[in-house]
Amino acid sequence: MAVSTAGTVPTSAERIRSACIRGQALLAIADSADAEPVTAPVCHLLPDGSLVIAVPAGDPVADAADTESGVPAMLELTDHSPLRLRERVRALVWIRGRLRSVPEPEIVALLDQIAAADPNPALLQVISPRSAAGQYRAGDGDIGYSLLRLTPESAVLADTTGAESVAVDELLAARPDPFCAIEAHWLQHLDSAHPELVARLATIKLPPRLRRGQTRPLGVDRYGMWLRVENLDGDHDVRLSFPRPVADVLSLNRAVRALMGCPFLNGLQARQR
Structure with missing residues (x-):
């Protein structure tokens, strides 16, 4: 599904x-x-x-x-x-x-x-x-x-x-997605080095009935990313759209943080000391 x-x-x-x-x-x-x-x-x-x-x-x-x-x-x-x-x-x-x-x-x-x-x-x-x-x-x-x-x-x-x-x-x-050549490396890095980010996305973005399964990153493109939820009743793919299309790795990482509700992407500035 x-x-x-x-x-x-x-x-x-x-x-x-x-x-x-x-x-x-x-x-x-x-x-x-x-x-x-x-x-x-x-x-x-x-x-x-x-x-x-x-x-x-x-x-x-x-x-x-x-x-x-x-x-x-x-x-x-x-x-x-x-x-x-x-x-x-x-x-x-x-x-x-x-x-x-x-x-x-x-x-x-x-x-x-x-x-x-x-x-x-x-x-x-x-x-x-x-x-x-x-x-x-x-x-x-x-x-x-x-x-x-x-x-x-x-x-x-x-x-x-x-x-x-x-x-x-x-x-x-048509043109290939700008991330298709690096998608494999990016997904593998996200899955192995930052599982807490995937868990955070699952907590705040997935419907309650899908939060009980194992969530893994499935795909990414300039418009958004897919998560795969594997649980007892089968596999469920969920699409998360970025606020705006992205064109490079820097803007891609910012878009993922925006999905997580990072406050510094919502107009707030870090306190100056």
């Missing part, structure tokens, strides 16, 4: 953009029993709306995409909580489209473009289709990666509140 206080939340398109950065990606050929889904360590949305995806060289998915017309495929992104919760999946994203191999002359430029925004170590292991042919098998040790491009035709975001379809032009217009 999810409960939200009044306030703005990220759009589904923004959440999908964030999931492309922090989510676990699984790529599959649509309606195919021959190619099993494969984990993709790189998933990057380009300005033209296509997604560049890296998969192990020699995998059947990469081989199936190595045609001029491409193949229909589906990309699944799983947004996990960085904390060890009873249920870690926060949202799922499914993107359907046409999958093709990236032509060899385009690989180097694409790698540079992706690395400028996301310096993923897997980019260093991308190899050309020509060098991969006949040399690598899925399951080898350090096998390298092939670069594929998915042209989206549809996208769906699903969480505990339901599912929503998102148009490709909405994805292009």
Whole structure:
């Protein structure tokens, strides 16, 4: 069950953009029993709306995409909580489209473009289709990666509140949340080093019936944060909206203190001695 206080939340398109950065990606050929889904360590949305995806060289998915017309495929992104919760999946994203191999002359430029925004170590292991042919098998040790491009035709975001379809032009217009890259570290620090702050938020913000369970931080974005309450009757997610959107860690920390009712954020000044 999810409960939200009044306030703005990220759009589904923004959440999908964030999931492309922090989510676990699984790529599959649509309606195919021959190619099993494969984990993709790189998933990057380009300005033209296509997604560049890296998969192990020699995998059947990469081989199936190595045609001029491409193949229909589906990309699944799983947004996990960085904390060890009873249920870690926060949202799922499914993107359907046409999958093709990236032509060899385009690989180097694409790698540079992706690395400028996301310096993923897997980019260093991308190899050309020509060098991969006949040399690598899925399951080898350090096998390298092939670069594929998915042209989206549809996208769906699903969480505990339901599912929503998102148009490709909405994805292009959206931007990832400014905290998506550091969210895991921030939540882990809050959970391990400041459990008293989480307990304080639970005491003053949660309805009485939810205060008996174990409360953990679940997520944070520029508009607010989520708490997860685990108790005997199941999991309950509660949204706490910030007074105003935040853009950096300093303003984020101030917003959390404001939720706690810190008097120095309400116009009071410390006494001068």
